[in-house]
Amino acid sequence: MITINQLSKKYKDSEEFSVSNIDLVIENQEIFGLLGPNGAGKTTLISMLSSLIKPTEGSFTINELTYKQNKNKLKQIIGIVPQEYALYPSLTAYENLFYLGSMYGLKGNTLKQLIEQHIEILGLTEFLNKKILHFSGGMKRRINLIGSILHEPKVLFLDEPTVGVDVQSKNAIISHLKELNKNGATIVYTSHHLNEAENFCTRVGIIDHGKLICNGKPSELIKQEEGAHNLEEVFIAKTGKELRDYV
Numbered sequence: 481m482i483t484i485n486q487l488s489k490k491y492k493d494s495e496e497f498s499v500s501n502i503d504l505v506i507e508n509q510e511i512f513g514l515l516g517p518n519g520a521g522k523t524t525l526i527s528m529l530s531s532l533i534k535p536t537e538g539s540f541t542i543n544e545l546t547y548k549q550n551k552n553k554l555k556q557i558i559g560i561v562p563q564e565y566a567l568y569p570s571l572t573a574y575e576n577l578f579y580l581g582s583m584y585g586l587k588g589n590t591l592k593q594l595i596e597q598h599i600e601i602l603g604l605t606e607f608l609n610k611k612i613l614h615f616s617g618g619m620k621r622r623i624n625l626i627g628s629i630l631h632e633p634k635v636l637f638l639d640e641p642t643v644g645v646d647v648q649s650k651n652a653i654i655s656h657l658k659e660l661n662k663n664g665a666t667i668v669y670t671s672h673h674l675n676e677a678e679n680f681c682t683r684v685g686i687i688d689h690g691k692l693i694c695n696g697k698p699s700e701l702i703k704q705e706e707g708a709h710n711l712e713e714v715f716i717a718k719t720g721k722e723l724r725d726y727v
């Protein structure tokens with residue numbers, strides 16, 4: 481279970497809070513979608529929960545562990561799929577995954593078998609010994625995902641795991657995530673694909689200007705919003721139609 485208390489982030493040199501006073505509880509085995517326009521604070525929030533950046537104010541626990549007191553234990557139970565590829569282009573898929581798995585203390589035949597299993601499920605067996613350099617965006621996204629789940633995390637944080645990939649890769653990623661969830665993993669992910677989130681998530685939270693403005697089951701949010709037939713219409717009703725350009 482993830483318990484978030486009054487969590488806020490103000491970047492150095494920034495005048496405004498990018499995430500402001502978030503209170504939220506995410507239960508075990510939920511698939512929670514963080515949705516919001518560009519610049520809303522999704523990456524900032526998920527980066528704090530993944531311990532990639534420090535909160536300015538507030539706190540959170542994951543399975544009752546805090547980063548301050550249980551850093552090593554926490555690292556073992558979470559998996560992080562960042563928006564940017566965390567891969568070495570000049571190494572092969574296998575070499576990259578072997579390296580990433582070793583960082584979690586996995587080794588030898590166990591690690592080799594885990595890599596081969598995930599690679600097969602995600603349809604990349606014939607590319608196992610090819611350099612990442614030559615991989616398409618969808619293939620890199622799938623390798624990125626495998627790298628973060630080899631140690632079988634209980635909680636998985638993913639920042640836009642299906643951005644810029646074709647429908648085939650997207651389906652492969654989502655169906656693998658569903659399988660991991662069925663086997664017990666809690667999933668927290670950010671996305672701009674509202675249709676995907678509507679079908680994939682057990683619950684979503686809409687965040688805007690750093691604040692969590694609503695959260696609930698997609699079907700409940702749709703029912704509550706007058707005239708809305710889908711999550712996209714709820715999203716527009718809650719966040720407005722104006723463009724969110726920023727530099």
Ligand SMILES: Nc1ncnc2c1ncn2[C@@H]1O[C@H](COP(=O)(O)OP(=O)(O)OP(=O)(O)O)[C@@H](O)[C@H]1O
Nearest residue numbers: 491494498516517518519520521522523524525726
């Ligand atoms: N390292 C940083 N330093 C200063 N400000 C930042 C930093 N990273 C993000 N911000 C600002 O914090 C706000 C929230 O950004 P964040 O990336 O969390 O939003 P987002 O919802 O993930 O957006 P997107 O959908 O475009 O990825 C934005 O105003 C952004 O400019």
